[in-house]
Amino acid sequence: MLGKLLRTFLILPKLKRLNIKWKMLLLIAFALSLMVIKHHFRIKKYLQKINLCWDQEAEEPQLSKWFNPKKRPDVITTTGWLAPVIWQGTYDRQVLEKYYKRLNITIGLAVDASGKFSYQDLQQFIQSANKHFMIGYNVIFYILVDSFSRVPPIVLGPLRTFKVFLIFRDSMWEDLNFIYMKNLHDYIITHIQHEVNFLFIMTANQIFKDDFGVETLGKSVAQLSAWWYFKNVKNFPYERRSKSAAFIPFEEGDFYYHSAIFGGTVQEVLDLITEYQKGAIQDTKNGLSSTYERHLNKYFFIKKPTKLLSPEYNWDPSFRIPPQIKCVKIAWQSKGV
Numbered sequence: 001m002l003g004k005l006l007r008t009f010l011i012l013p014k015l016k017r018l019n020i021k022w023k024m025l026l027l028i029a030f031a032l033s034l035m036v037i038k039h040h041f042r043i044k045k046y047l048q049k050i051n052l053c054w055d056q057e058a059e060e061p062q063l064s065k066w067f068n069p070k071k072r073p074d075v076i077t078t079t080g081w082l083a084p085v086i087w088q089g090t091y092d093r094q095v096l097e098k099y100y101k102r103l104n105i106t107i108g109l110a111v112d113a114s115g116k117f118s119y120q121d122l123q124q125f126i127q128s129a130n131k132h133f134m135i136g137y138n139v140i141f142y143i144l145v146d147s148f149s150r151v152p153p154i155v156l157g158p159l160r161t162f163k164v165f166l167i168f169r170d171s172m173w174e175d176l177n178f179i180y181m182k183n184l185h186d187y188i189i190t191h192i193q194h195e196v197n198f199l200f201i202m203t204a205n206q207i208f209k210d211d212f213g214v215e216t217l218g219k220s221v222a223q224l225s226a227w228w229y230f231k232n233v234k235n236f237p238y239e240r241r242s243k244s245a246a247f248i249p250f251e252e253g254d255f256y257y258h259s260a261i262f263g264g265t266v267q268e269v270l271d272l273i274t275e276y277q278k279g280a281i282q283d284t285k286n287g288l289s290s291t292y293e294r295h296l297n298k299y300f301f302i303k304k305p306t307k308l309l310s311p312e313y314n315w316d317p318s319f320r321i322p323p324q325i326k327c328v329k330i331a332w333q334s335k336g337v
């Protein structure tokens with residue numbers, strides 16, 4: 001009995017020592033496994049990153065994956081140069097979202113809010129664009145005004161910001177569109193080109209009525225005129241004076257594009273503005289003056305847009321709505337301009 005007790009007493013400290021050793025061992029094993037797990041996650045993250053970079057290089061989904069022209073047999077859905085015309089029902093926005101979301105793109109929307117547009121125009125434009133323009137993407141609104149006092153209070157949703165740019169006048173030029181475009185060109189060079197992947201240029205007298213999403217993104221995007229889409233090409237109000245840089249002969253032309261909206265990559269937008277400026281300067285030298293819209297039509301006649309937006313994207317609500325207009329995305333406020 002006594003011997004047993006003694007032996008227990010002798011073993012006990014040994015056991016305790018053993019216990020400490022075990023604990024140490026366990027602790028080391030635990031620390032080691034933590035390190036292994038951490039390392040594993042680091043490797044996994046690294047692999048994911050490589051994968052992401054790889055995916056980012058993936059091309060935009062093929063047209064046939066998201067665009068089905070057969071869905072709208074009642075309208076022109078593909079141009080002669082095979083560019084898609086985006087009508088309600090022809091596109092699958094979700095397929096494109098998968099691609100563009102991963103790229104984390106930023107889309108710029110420059111709005112002409114110069115003197116000819118009212119304070120209310122700009123207010124309605126921004127409020128409705130905040131609700132419908134490229135929801136879920138980084139958006140920067142570039143508001144071009146003659147005076148800061150013409151900017152309404154602006155409250156924006158997540159991922160949206162805005163910048164206000166002043167339009168500087170030049171005593172040489174009287175054409176307001178020319179002055180606006182000259183300013184816009186300079187702001188694109190100094191700011192916008194460093195901040196966005198795609199850029200839209202719009203006038204303030206429009207109200208977004210429905211979602212204007214990634215189906216509208218492209219290299220160069222032109223807006224079909226609501227009125228002229230339904231008319232004969234020979235009646236289009238193109239510039240018909242052969243001496244003008246905007247000249248398009250009577251037998252020619254594809255569509256009549258509305259100057260209220262155009263967009264694309266920053267480079268394409270810059271190219272269009274530069275060509276317009278060259279044309280307008282040349283016309284002035286020749287004692288002619290064409291409109292900005294006619295120069296824009298000439299530009300797209302020579303350099304065909306890669307994507308066209310149906311008149312649903314810019315509908316004048318004062319017109320009777322024909323059956324082809326399934327969903328008005330933007331309402332054009334024709335009065336007051």
Ligand SMILES: *[C@@H]1O[C@H](CO)[C@@H](O)[C@H](O)[C@H]1NC(C)=O
Binds near residue numbers: 104106138
């Ligand atoms: C996505 O882009 C925005 C704006 O450029 C940037 O602030 C944000 O950190 C980016 N997010 C990721 C996950 O890269």
